[in-house]
Amino acid sequence: MQLNSLKIKDLEVKVPIIQGGMGVGISLSGLASAVANEGGIGVISAAQVGFKEHDFLENTKEANIRALKKEIARAKELAPKGVIGVNIMVAMNDYDDFVKIAAEAGADVIISGAGLPTDLPKLVEGSNTKIAPIVSSGKAAKIMCKLWHERFSRLPDFVVVEGPEAGGHLGFKLNELEVRTDDTLEHIVQDVLNVVKEFEHKFDVKIPVIAAGGIYTGADIARFLKLGASGVQMGTRFICTEECDADVEYKNAFINCNKEDIQLVKSPVGMPGRAIRNKFIEQASEGNIKVTKCFRCIRKCNPATTVYCISRALINAAEGDVDNALLFTGSNGYRNDKIVTVKELMNELVSEVEQA
Template sequence: MWNDTVITRILGIRYPIIQAPMAGGLSTPELVAAVSDAGGLGSFGAGYMSPQSIRVAIRKIRQLTKNPFAINLFIPQRDLHDVNREAITSMKQYLRSLKDIPPEIGEEISQLSLDHTPFDFSEQMAVIIEEQVPIFSFTFGCPAAPDIETLKARNIRVMGTATTVAEAFELEKAGVDAVIAQGSEAGGHRGSFLDSDDSSLVGLVALVPQIADEIKVPVIASGGIMDGRGIVAALALGAAGVQMGTAFIPARECGAHSQYKEAVLASHRQKNVLTTAFSGKPARIIQNTFITSMKQYQGSIPPYPVQNALTTPIRNWAAKNSRPDFMSLWAGQGSPLSREYGAGDLMAVLIKETSQVLGSLS
């Protein structure tokens, strides 16, 4: 059967379908549990959360499902002290000057102090270990081999994100159990950590077989996969599983703002672009007013996580006031294929479609 792969065996799941971690409140415990209960792997994006909130979320997921799930973190890359202060001041001024941004939000941006990263990565990791989560996944970098060894010694499976063959090699060398190959179609942030230039923008059809040929650990295909056709294609390319983010955004269990969900479902005529405008790190998104306004900015956009912190007051304001034109509408190039199902129903549809597509090919 197509669903019995090395990934289902390693992760202890029934179907090689992983719901992508989506930090920022999208991958709620309810979404994670619904996918894991349906036989896939639900993943909780905890990158922006305090260690204490991560612990609470893990316990909530455990109350909701008995099945395996993953917790995902961001590998820290940059010391905020490296960032040019003038670039920050100039960006603050520009954001304040944007049409529609109320003065009190402009004031909040001006007052932002960016002297420390919000949460300590090693404290976040300590929670992952103490709570003995079944699976840990990560993006934006590669932990040191001894750290991965510590996780594996506690029986925690480890999966890392690669956008190139070189990154996949590095992850394998560090000891991961599986590599998530993130194609350039993927929604949200690029996981690139060796190079973040155009050479890391490899489409999934080219990326998956190259990585599968070069490394021994299993490969999970991620980016633009929205239905059974995409799953079959990924398996044919040599992946042992898929990780899907955008497809799950419209699900009722997903924590996205209702207008964000509507924007994804109605994205047929919208531009889907890669931008650093919201966070300082390249990310794929549905273009809106904020992004077009940022194109006029003459200076250089401060790197992640500084720009991410600078635009947070705008995004919070946009969510409170139902202004999708200023929300970060992260979505992959497949978003026009999105459908409005609950997470469990979407899983059932994906499983059925995959069998049907395979049947029609044979």
Template sequence: MTQPLQIGNYTVRYPLIQGGMGVRISAGRLAGHVARCGGVGVVAAAGIGANSSFYNGKNFFYADSEAFKEEIRKAYEIAPDGIVGVNVMVALADYEELVKAAVVAGAKVIICGAGLPMSLPELTADHPDVALVPIVSSLRAAQLITKKWFKSYHRLPDAVVVEDPDTAGGHLGEKMENIGTGEYDQYETVRQVKELFRSEYCTDVPIIAAGGIWDRNDLEYALAQGADGVQMASRFVCTEECDADDAFKQAYLECGKEDIGLIMSPAGLPGRVILKNFDNIRGYDVENHTVCRMACLKKCTYKENGERFCIVGALDRAQRGDTDSGLLFCGTNAWKADRITTVQAIFDELFG
């Protein structure tokens, strides 16, 4: 029988965090239902203003902040007593504003990756009950974050997500040439990070395994290998409650194992995607003379010199249902999706 997961001041009934999927794949509806079922439901900040009533084509950052708060509120309408968290990429240009918007809206957990969230405790200083959770792929990254937080803010992470770049979806915190070599050992990293807190700080901090978790066997294996919980994202796409368009979900149902691969994002990070029709993404931006209107990332090759493609635009098109010229992030196990199910059914399978 699985044990509850303690993250800061919050006791999560089941040791499961729903992974953040940007540009409205995991918005208020999915996060709310996961929280209602007893996990940590996560609203992803990246690009959340793009397909919102707040965006008029010129006010992206305002729309981002307001839409983010609205989706967090939606999640709490579904799960008033649930644990609703957020995922805010450090690489976002409005990272600090989105963190502040999240705490104002009542997020209980803030998860940050795609960069090292060195200043996160400072941004949330007025809300000490909010649990802070960095995403890392190495012991070194965990050491750097923890040393900075402890020295500057007298605070430790409330949990750490260890993401496996060989299996996780979306943006990956590893160099392209190091992914898929077979050298990375996720659970050795999990154990190393756990030992970091025990040996240097004399405490236990929950370590969450992310990437490649699909079914009950994967969950039980992760827990047996030393993880205190798991983060799952791709598994929740093909649910009735997922915020993506039905065409997005259908692309998961139709993709094969061989259709999933790596691209280089204009954010300067590798990303794992469904590769079908990938060539059409760049073609869309060229044919439509698309210019950067959002400036959503701190660093972006498309914004700076027109290289590659507009990533938020491509993700937004896919979320709306244009899977021909849209980008679909996914984990390596997305091909296993074979039906539309419900969040509750997934929890029943995992923990029933």
């Protein structure tokens, strides 16, 4: 199969693969620049991006703002001809501020999920930053297109369609996830493609649709390209790369896990997620984890009632304290069996697509 480039307005992405934004500290400038240099879109996660800053505990927001600017600048310096994006969750406190900062710092794209980014077009006004919502249904895609056009005379520059096999926070109810079948992403992508076509024809624009969630091989990529998607987003597949910004013990947790070790979990954010079963999940389910410090990361989280601090759990993951960490993963995380370079992985995926 011929692999065509991904065109997002005036951006041309040689390899139609977006590396999913993974926080906290899993995808920073190291991973993002490596993917961008291989022709894909490298994505920095804005979630608690400043956790390594010296004043993170005392001045969390300021540390995050400083670090986000630094990570974007470093990624663009390391990949001067590449496309660099930022993933910013709608559920974050100070969401508006982080979007504006990312756009001002020169992010080529901003991708927003964990809620519907209703005001995103207004927040990037005056910049050349491309914007995309993450949706999990045709209905959500229609809401975003209609709302953005009515309020801001703008449509999404592309749409990321995330299915139930993804890692991190999922846009489904827990009972929906438990009865899903393997081909659900295909159905959702088709629904979104049908919605997007209406707006493309009506306003004479092109809105690429990106499939995400459980995509692991080049054959998977080819399947969605044949369906009509313009590209794919892959997060979990990039975890076991040398350039992934997380500690090696985090990567080893994926290499050592089995399919049976991956389960659905309840997150303090109010959304279900998928993670590797470990000591932390067992303690959290028993209510044995105390919240000693609130980082004000998520609007819906109440430190007085939450079962654990998701920021601390994800920071522990990035730092390699895997027994005391939340290890988010897509459904295929157990298939990672070795650490490779981003270049090796991208070459393998492209080769598999062409053979499919």
